[in-house]
Structures are given as structure tokens and as C-alpha cells.
């Protein structure tokens with residue numbers, strides 16, 4: 001999911017990202033010189049399943065889940081260094097938060113810049129972490145030139161397909177052997193189950209891919225990605241898959257793609273969750289229950305597809321409630337009661353994920369600790385506390401809950 005961002009939010013995001021990349025552009029990756037380990041293997045000898053927590057060190061999250069699925073985190077050019085201690089102890093997979101998106105890699109036609117992404121991939125490999133690639137085709141964070149011809153008019157179908165192919169060839173080819181799974185297409189279906197088109201009411205919801213190519217861009221993207229790296233696992237990634245109409249539409253789309261012989265291997269459930277389901281019947285969050293998510297996992301895996309949780313976090317804010325600034329949570333109002341409630345909800349979802357360990361091949365958090373989360377950055381001063389570690393990088397009650405079983 002990508003909440004509506006005001007132009008101020010977006011430009012603030014751009015400035016933050018630019019500052020971070022400047023700040024870290026000259027810093028070599030800490031472990032880049034170490035010999036790479038097999039991706040997904042334990043980061044250190046003491047990370048085996050038998051590892052015990054000590055007074056100073058809690059149990060390792062990824063070691064605890066070693067028999068279940070890899071545990072990932074989205075990282076940015078700053079956080080993989082500022083949060084290295086947590087990352088290296090608790091996670092064995094990463095996703096670059098923005099650095100493999102279209103606008104990051106090919107801002108100008110034909111000019112590919114892999115600097116930031118390469119540094120993070122080298123870091124991950126030297127620490128034995130898997131890398132998920134995110135995301136090849138999306139309606140956001142894609143430069144305008146992609147959809148225009150030389151005179152500024154919409155590019156032709158053939159022109160856009162050739163740009164799609166060229167981007168995927170370059171990018172998937174570049175990361176071949178390092179990125180084991182790609183989110184090939186992100187968010188092609190709306191909450192009501194219809195395809196996302198170029199005519200959605202809100203400008204930031206519109207898909208120029210669909211506007212020019214119709215739904216054909218989806219299959220083509222998967223075919224191009226498979227040709228570029230036949231070993232990569234290719235995912236369709238979507239948010240709010242717990243809404244019945246949307247779940248069904250995604251299922252129908254995937255079923256058809258598979259019937260047409262399109263190389264799709266898995267579905268990503270973003271899972272930007274909240275502390276409780278919404279009470280408002282028309283709100284998407286009304287369906288945000290463990291039961292609905294279980295139905296989703298079962299339905300998608302009935303197609304023989306892998307399922308991964310790709311962008312997990314658990315906001316304190318309940319969808320459908322309008323919060324005024326004086327109601328925004330602060331460190332002081334994120335009380336132990338609230339932390340316990342968040343822990344219980346995290347616990348229920350992880351119980352579900354463990355139950356479906358044979359279908360779920362990865363669980364990735366969208367961030368590492370509460371001091372660096374898109375939910376605080378993008379929401380006009382509204383602070384959130386959605387992850388397992390607090391702003392001081394200490395494990396929260398939610399961490400205890402998901403590692404106690």
C-alpha cells in the first residue's frame with residue numbers, strides 16, 4: 001500500500017532520501033570484503049535454532065524462525081548501517097525500500113544507476129542474507145518519460161512495451177544471481193476488484209501502464225523477467241488482499257496468467273496491518289482479520305503459488321477513524337497497555353503464518369525499528385510505532401510475543 005501523499009509529503013520524502021544517500025554515499029559497506037555466504041544461511045555460528053536468549057541478548061528472530069521461513073526487513077541506504085546490529089542478529093533477508101524502483105534505477109532513459117542498490121546487495125550477501133527485489137512495474141515512483149514520446153504525447157503501445165522490456169532486461173540481468181525473488185508487478189488491482197486504470201479518481205492512484213497497454217503489461221512483465229533470470233522467483237505483490245472482492249479478483253487474474261503459461265511463481269501480501277480491524281463496514285480495514293487473511297493464503301496457495309508476506313507492519317491507528325493531531329500517538333501515549341495489545345495482534349498473525357509454513361516462503365517487515373518507518377515519515381507529523389523494535393532498538397512486547405511459541 002502507498003497511502004495518498006500530499007506534494008509536501010512526497011517532496012519531504014525526496015529530500016530525506018537524497019540526504020540519506022548523500023550521507024552514506026561515501027561510506028563503504030561494513031562487511032563488503034567478507035566472503036559471501038549462501039544466501040539465507042545463518043549469519044553467524046551462534047544463530048542456529050538452538051540459540052538461547054541471554055540477559056543482554058534476546059533470542060534471534062530469524063534463528064527462532066529458521067525452520068519456518070526467512071525473516072526479512074526493508075532497508076534504506078541509511079538504515080542498513082544505523083540498524084546493522086539489529087539487522088544482522090534478527091533478519092536473514094532484505095528488501096531495498098526504494099532503491100530498486102524504476103525511478104531509482106532509470107531516472108533518465110537509458111541511464112541506469114545501481115550505486116545505492118549494489119551497496120545494499122553487497123552488504124546482504126556478505127552477511128548471508130537473501131535479497132528480494134522490489135519492484136519492477138508499479139504505477140508510482142516511475143518517471144514521466146516512460147509514458148511519453150519525444151513530443152510529450154503518450155508513447156505508443158510498442159514504444160512502452162519496448163521500454164518495459166529494456167528496463168526489466170537490464171535490471172533483472174544486473175541482479176541475476178543476487179536477487180532470488182522479484183516483485184514483478186505491484187498493485188494492479190483496486191480494492192473493489194477492478195483493474196487499476198489510468199482513470200482512477202485520485203491522480204496518485206492512476207496507472208499509465210494500464211492506460212497505454214491495458215492489462216497486457218502484467219503478463220509481458222513476467223515473461224520479460226523470466227527470460228532475464230530463469231532462476232528468479234517471480235511475484236505479484238498486492239495490498240489489502242484480505243478484502244473479499246480484491247482477493248477474488250487477484251485470484252482470477254493469477255489463475256488466468258497461469259493458464260496462459262505466464263511464469264508467475266508467487267503472491268506477495270504486503271500486510272500493512274493495524275492494531276484492530278475497522279468497525280466501519282465500508283472500510284477496507286473491516287476485513288482485516290486473521291480469518292480473512294487465512295482465506296487469502298489458502299486461496300492463493302491453491303493455485304500452487306508460493307505466498308510471502310512482503311511489507312509487514314502493524315500501525316496503532318485504526319482505519320476508518322479520523323485522528324486529529326492532538327490524538328497522534330507519542331512515546332508517552334504508546335502505553336504498556338497499547339504495546340500489549342499490539343503484541344497480542346502480532347502474535348495472532350504470526351500464529352497464522354506458522355500454521356501455513358508450507359505455503360509461506362518468507363515474512364518481511366517494512367522496516368526494522370520504530371525510529372525509521374514510512375508510517376511516521378509520510379503522515380504529516382503523525383508518529384507511529386508499528387515494528388518489533390522500539391526507537392532505541394530494544395525489543396518490544398510484540399517481539400517477545402512472536403518469539404514465544
Ligand code: GLA
Nearest residue numbers: 001002003097186270311374
Ligand atoms: C507500497 C509499496 C512499497 C512502499 C510502501 C510505502 O506498499 O509497495 O514499496 O512504497 O507502499 O512506503
